[in-house]
Amino acid sequence: MNRLKGMNRTTRKNYITYLVVIAAYVILEVLMRGGGLKAATKGMLVPICAYIVMALSLNLTVGIMGELSLGHAGFMSVGAFCGTATTMCLVNAIPSGGLRLCLGIIVGTIAAALVGFLIGIPVLRLRGDYLAIVTLAFGEIIKSIVGNVYMGVDGGRLKFSMFTNELNLSPNGRIIIEGAMGIRSIPRIATFTAGFILIMISLIVIFHMVGSRAGRAIMAIRDNYIAAESIGIPAFKYKITAFTISAAMAGAAGALFGNNYSSLIASKFNIDTSILVLVFVVLGGQGNMLGSIIAAAALTILPEALRGFADYRMLMYAIILIAVMLVSNNAKVKDILKNLAEKRAAKAMKGGAAHE
Amino acid sequence: MSNVVLKCKDLGIVFGGLAAVNDFDIEVHEKEIAGLIGPNGAGKTTVFNLLTKVYEPTSGEIFLNGESTAKKTTVQLSKAGIARTFQNIRLFNRLTVAENVMTAMNQSMRYSLFEAVLRLPRYWKEEKEARAKALELLSIFDMQGMADVSAGSLPYGAQRRLEIVRALATEPSLLLLDEPAAGMNPAETAELMENIGRIRDRFGIAILLIEHDMSLVMGICDQITGLNFGQVIARGTPEQIQSNPVVIEAYLGKHKEG
Numbered sequence: 129m130n131r132l133k134g135m136n137r138t139t140r141k142n143y144i145t146y147l148v149v150i151a152a153y154v155i156l157e158v159l160m161r162g163g164g165l166k167a168a169t170k171g172m173l174v175p176i177c178a179y180i181v182m183a184l185s186l187n188l189t190v191g192i193m194g195e196l197s198l199g200h201a202g203f204m205s206v207g208a209f210c211g212t213a214t215t216m217c218l219v220n221a222i223p224s225g226g227l228r229l230c231l232g233i234i235v236g237t238i239a240a241a242l243v244g245f246l247i248g249i250p251v252l253r254l255r256g257d258y259l260a261i262v263t264l265a266f267g268e269i270i271k272s273i274v275g276n277v278y279m280g281v282d283g284g285r286l287k288f289s290m291f292t293n294e295l296n297l298s299p300n301g302r303i304i305i306e307g308a309m310g311i312r313s314i315p316r317i318a319t320f321t322a323g324f325i326l327i328m329i330s331l332i333v334i335f336h337m338v339g340s341r342a343g344r345a346i347m348a349i350r351d352n353y354i355a356a357e358s359i360g361i362p363a364f365k366y367k368i369t370a371f372t373i374s375a376a377m378a379g380a381a382g383a384l385f386g387n388n389y390s391s392l393i394a395s396k397f398n399i400d401t402s403i404l405v406l407v408f409v410v411l412g413g414q415g416n417m418l419g420s421i422i423a424a425a426a427l428t429i430l431p432e433a434l435r436g437f438a439d440y441r442m443l444m445y446a447i448i449l450i451a452v453m454l455v456s457n458n459a460k461v462k463d464i465l466k467n468l469a470e471k472r473a474a475k476a477m478k479g480g481a482a483h484e
Numbered sequence: 485m486s487n488v489v490l491k492c493k494d495l496g497i498v499f500g501g502l503a504a505v506n507d508f509d510i511e512v513h514e515k516e517i518a519g520l521i522g523p524n525g526a527g528k529t530t531v532f533n534l535l536t537k538v539y540e541p542t543s544g545e546i547f548l549n550g551e552s553t554a555k556k557t558t559v560q561l562s563k564a565g566i567a568r569t570f571q572n573i574r575l576f577n578r579l580t581v582a583e584n585v586m587t588a589m590n591q592s593m594r595y596s597l598f599e600a601v602l603r604l605p606r607y608w609k610e611e612k613e614a615r616a617k618a619l620e621l622l623s624i625f626d627m628q629g630m631a632d633v634s635a636g637s638l639p640y641g642a643q644r645r646l647e648i649v650r651a652l653a654t655e656p657s658l659l660l661l662d663e664p665a666a667g668m669n670p671a672e673t674a675e676l677m678e679n680i681g682r683i684r685d686r687f688g689i690a691i692l693l694i695e696h697d698m699s700l701v702m703g704i705c706d707q708i709t710g711l712n713f714g715q716v717i718a719r720g721t722p723e724q725i726q727s728n729p730v731v732i733e734a735y736l737g738k739h740k741e742g
């Protein structure tokens with residue numbers, strides 16, 4: 129009896145999360161079809177989905193793996209540029225926007241996963257503050273590199289150059305990425321449905337991973353590194369797996385995001401964006417996916433709703449971050465949570481004894 | 485004589501000039517419980533850290549089931565058959581009791597992350613088996629009823645017992661227990677020692693047990709090694725150790741209450 133109840137606690141929470149997302153999607157779709165949504169609100173649906181996927185991705189790193197990444201916008205950037213460049217290149221080859229978007233997201237995901245894997249190799253040997261600082265540095269490095277890439281298509285061939293435009297395109301050639309000016313005249317093929325599908329896939333991947341031996345290993349390393357090694361868990365291998373998956377999700381979010389605007393510049397994916405996503409995760413609760421979703425949606429809508437405060441947005445986020453940290457580190461709050469956990473344990477044990 | 489599971493020769497480590505362990509020798513056989521006793525700071529825990537490669541020995545050799553462990557890492561040693569508990573409890577606090585035990589079965593599970601994400605049949609099969617096995621192991625200490633509470637919320641004694649179950653879940657041939665009775669009351673301690681004996685009988689493994697209070701281990705140990713200032717000062721049966729003047733002196737000179 130107890131066993132079922134216990135097993136269901138996590139599973140139940142997962143199902144509630146799926147349900148909330150599906151319900152929100154259905155309601156918004158119906159409203160949209162019926163013309164019940166303002167144009168401004170409609171325009172925010174895709175970015176909200178992208179930020180939700182970003183928050184889920186970062187929550188995997190921060191909440192499940194227990195390491196602070198301050199460069200997550202970097203992976204989003206890689207996904208955005210690779211994903212959008214892909215859809216731009218295929219404009220003539222593939223007329224279907226949906227299919228092109230799908231390919232763009234796949235390319236963005238793979239590219240970001242690759243970058244995440246490569247960055248993870250040096251970074252994941254570090255721990256705690258050092259890791260956070262180095263990810264921040266890598267985020268900035270990615271931003272600088274992406275902001276200096278020139279890419280064009282010419283007669284069916286791709287041409288690249290760095291720092292200056294030396295593509296020498298023929299008159300029929302088409303420039304796609306133009307250094308600091310990024311990508312322009314993007315067809316805007318991202319859709320709310322694509323965003324919804326991406327959120328669902330991210331949730332399934334995270335929940336199914338957490339409920340598997342890999343997830344347990346990753347959380348064991350988070351909770352006690354030495355004990356995890358003592359029972360034969362190869363820490364580095366599991367950490368790089370989690371980090372690569374997290375980067376891949378951020379890349380997918382980026383590809384969706386990039387295909388939603390008519391122009392895309394590298395400087396958009398700066399430390400502010402990384403911190404913004406971190407605020408979603410901290411506010412929603414580390415390891416709490418539904419919390420991340422709600423926080424990401426609410427904090428993307430709010431500043432728009434309170435237009436007057438737009439200038440103070442970063443200030444507001446900073447205050448929220450500090451407040452959450454203070455409250456969750458408060459001894460009283462901790463005591464209350466601990467008491468709750470102990471009561472639950474005592475109850476379960478009594479139940480167990482009665483069962484015998 | 486049965487198989488030698490653990491053999492150490494001249495094992496030693498120096499920390500910044502201090503020889504925390506020096507010329508340590510021991511042989512532990514299958515189905516044997518060996519005790520490692522000594523006052524505070526004698527180097528007992530350091531021996532465990534050497535055996536599991538938390539520290540790299542500065543001298544000496546270790547053989548596990550006849551094979552040198554010189555080139556093995558902590559992770560590989562778990563696979564090779566060493567499992568341990570920690571003096572300062574190290575559980576995965578935010579995982580449940582059952583998950584703590586199942587995590588230790590990771591090496592014997594085969595399904596990939598891909599199979600897990602798609603929830604393919606092998607995932608379900610192995611997860612079900614692992615959970616059943618975890619509950620079975622927990623039942624050694626009558627802890628099945630706590631399977632789904634978080635490990636961090638367990639009372640102290642239960643946390644120590646869970647560490648033993650987690651270690652057993654790796655299917656070791658050598659189990660290292662670092663002061664398993666620390667912080668337990670006399671009744672709990674007696675029950676624990678009885679259970680350790682039962683574990684040895686049931687799994688047929690070798691057990692090396694650290695305890696600084698000699699009287700606790702007299703009943704269950706087949707052999708005892710006394711350590712002081714990193715040196716082996718005595719070795720023998722519990723009776724021999726109990727009456728050994730060097731051991732008594734070491735304890736009287738530097739006593740610590742349990």
Ligand SMILES: Nc1ncnc2c1ncn2[C@@H]1O[C@H](COP(=O)(O)OP(=O)(O)OP(=O)(O)O)[C@@H](O)[C@H]1O
Pocket residue numbers: 499504522523524525526527528529530531571696
């Ligand atoms: N990493 C380390 N660096 C420096 N010195 C260490 C280190 N680990 C242990 N020592 C020293 O080695 C000696 C032995 O310590 P150890 O923890 O093995 O003692 P112990 O016998 O387990 O004692 P206790 O009964 O208190 O657990 C102590 O003097 C300790 O300070």
Ligand SMILES: [Mg+2]
Pocket residue numbers: 528529530571
């Ligand atoms: Mg010790």
